[in-house]
Amino acid sequence: MQNLEGFKSFISTPKKGVILPHSKPDGDALGSCLAWYHFLRKTGHEVTIISPTDYPAFLKWMKGQEEVLVYEGNEAEAEKLVQDAEVVYCLDFNSLKRIGGLGALVEKSAAMKVMIDHHREPDDFADFPFSDTTYAATCEMIYDLIIELDGREFVDADMAEELYAGIMTDTGGFKHSNTTRKTHMITADLIALGADTAKIGKYIYDANSLDRLRFLGFALSQRLQVLPEYRTAFFSLTQEDLKRFNEQTGDTEGFVNYALSMREIVFAAMIIHRKDGIKMSFRSKGTFDASAFAKDNFSGGGHKNAAGGISDMEDMESTVEKFTSLLPAYKEQLLAAN
Ligand code: 5GP
Ligand code: MN
DSSP states (O other), X not given: OTTHHHHHHXXXXXXXXXXXXXXXXXXXXXXXXXHHHHHHHHTTOEEEEEESSOXXXXXXXXXXXXXXXXXXXXXXXXXXXXXXXXXXXXXXXXXXXXXXXXXXXXXXXXXXXXXXXXXXXXXXXXXXXXXXXXXXOHHHHHHHHHHHTTOGGGOOHHHHHHHHHHHHHHTTTTTSTTOOHHHHHHHHHHHHTTOOHHHHHHHHHSOOOHHHHHHHHHHHHXXXXXXXXXXXXXXXXXXXXXXXXXXXXXXXXXXXXXXXTSTTOOEEXXXXXXXXXXXXXXXXXXXXXXXXXXXXXXXXXXXXXXXXXXXXXXXXXXXHHHHHHXXXXXXXXXXXXX
């Protein structure tokens, strides 16, 4: 963190604050927010987590999640909390564009802004930016920060499990290339602190509904297209598809990885028509830069091998057309990827 000493002295006195994850928080976003929330509360701070939107049911075992205020539907209460905050902690996102309607509120708030994040190319909005793309997960950064603040004694088993869950999900179960020695060192200490790894694996990965499994089967058999000449595979899911399978937040998480799991495929996309627009998810293997692809074509970003963005078109057909017509320009990179 730039100015770590400044930050240490800043939080050495209790502060009123809010902690924010990105929209549709995943395991890393929610896990890091909750562990940081417990740490701050144990050290005398008055904080509330505000999530821009709801989050998947498979995260609802985390301790303290029932106290998270969801902005959508509770706008007035959330606005008051942001207005009254002396400090806003922004966890697992690098741009105020990633928190929906909360972005404008945070932008105009006079609070000190702390960003703790591992995505590329952060925007310049934080007073205390802690941005480092060598971390696999924001949960690893929270762990390191708590250690820096001499707070290991405050990390109980629930916090260790929240941090473990974020690291496990952002590394794809410790198999993506972001998994490092540091990842395993931190994970080992979280186990020492009481994390029950088998329990968390079960809560997160064995949490399918029948609807979700049937939806996955449908997506694989009816909505997956493979373009071997570009070593690319993609799903396109319509609003009717989502409705037909009673899609819940988190149900499509991981679909894109099935497209990437084919041996010769190095680039995968999932294009989903949501209520508020067409959302893109990208995954890649090896040298192919999904984040650059998302940034250059779909107003997005993320990490080299996992990125997202949005379509500037209103219908699925033109979005798919745009996506496929971009591939020839990347053919050389796609063929060379390893
Ligand atoms: P996912 O495909 O799981 O939604 O996101 C993959 C990665 O890309 C995550 O690290 C996520 O934070 C990032 N990401 C997803 N959507 C967007 C987006 O619209 N803009 C940016 N800048 N990053 C995104
Ligand atoms: Mn993350």
